[in-house]
Amino acid sequence: MIEFTIISWIMALLVIGAAIYAIETKDLLSSAIAAGVASLVVSIMFLILQAPDVAITEASIGAGLTMAIFVYAIGKTGRWEK
């Protein structure tokens, strides 16, 4: 089980780093992509927590469709945060 603990800590650091980057960067496009990365890593966490149904849903919705909708909306409104 110790390998799973190490993998979980690495993924936790990835998620936290991606979330901080998503909030702090001035570029809204990379912000949306960083939020999608956090979502994707969280879906692997769901898989380790024995929730395969939720992992499939989160991988295709959280990392795919949500990010695409954000990217389309950013394309309509403007990329840079003042």
Place this chain on the structure above:
Amino acid sequence: MMWPEYVTVAALISIGLYGVMAKKNLMKIFIAISLMETGVNLLLITIGYIPEGTAPIENGNFVKYVDPLPQALVLTAIVIGLSVTALALTLLIRYHSKTGTLEYRRGMKW
């Protein structure tokens, strides 16, 4: 205890809270809200986890399963979250086409 997951949940929720409080750009605020939503979903799944349990699909060999109820709730909550985000972004696009900006108006926020 599942400390990596709990630390992730706490970090996601508080980072999202910071984003909602400190940022002025509405797109940034929606991204922060969707991060918080991910954190809440992860919290529900983590509470339902049982050490050495397997996924709740019966196959006759295992006797210990994780709790299926939070998984069923989160499964639908993710889809609902996407549709709510889409509606919010729609309103944001309309706001942008009316005012030409994504910022809060002065005085609307502390």
Place this chain on the structure above:
Amino acid sequence: MRKVAAIVIASAFFAILLISFYQIPQSGYSGSEYYYSNPITGSHANESVPSHYISGTKNETGAVNAVTAIVVEYRGFDTLGEVTVLFTAATGVAFLLHKGKGGKKRAEANLILREGSKLVLPFILLAGAYIFIHGHLTPGGGFPGGAVIASGFLLMMLSYPKFFMKEKPVSITESFAGITFAVIGLLGLLFASSFLENFLPLGNAGYLLSAGIIPVIYIAIGFKVGSELSSIADKFKEVQK
């Protein structure tokens, strides 16, 4: 100033959350009788809600996947409500976004993306259909399967600037799936005792044609979620500035 205050409040919230997570009792530990203590299959002593779901899934609903049994059978009414929320949000998006006239020229995607996505699309659709048809046997179901189908169409939208969902087939699929869900619920009222109750034979657990109404409802949900999510993505693509 505002930033510093926000950082202080967020860090305090982080500490409070960690302290309260420390208080959560260990799952599977039978300390308090209010806490779900023993979700072990077959054990009916100290029966709690999750352990009833786990032990009763096979006999009561005929499904193997307990999550599917909860979403469609035990809490099917809740799922009907969530599908309604999804429908309302998709309607709101379609109502508020103006449809563009296609005046702006978009850049073409490169050759590899165009041909590759054309090649991959049938397999993505097949995977989505597999996921929602086998929802009662394997992980997955209508919501993930519909999302996979929608992401396949999203791939086409990304690689072809002129690819649009045709409005009529999408709305017909969506309405037909929603009506199927409601009609099966009403048939449960007719043939069994209550709304959304199972009235088809359960069959052998573990086979494709088993579990009564669960596969039918999940196929309807899959079509509905897939068409709604792809029409939302399509509306976001079409809208003009």
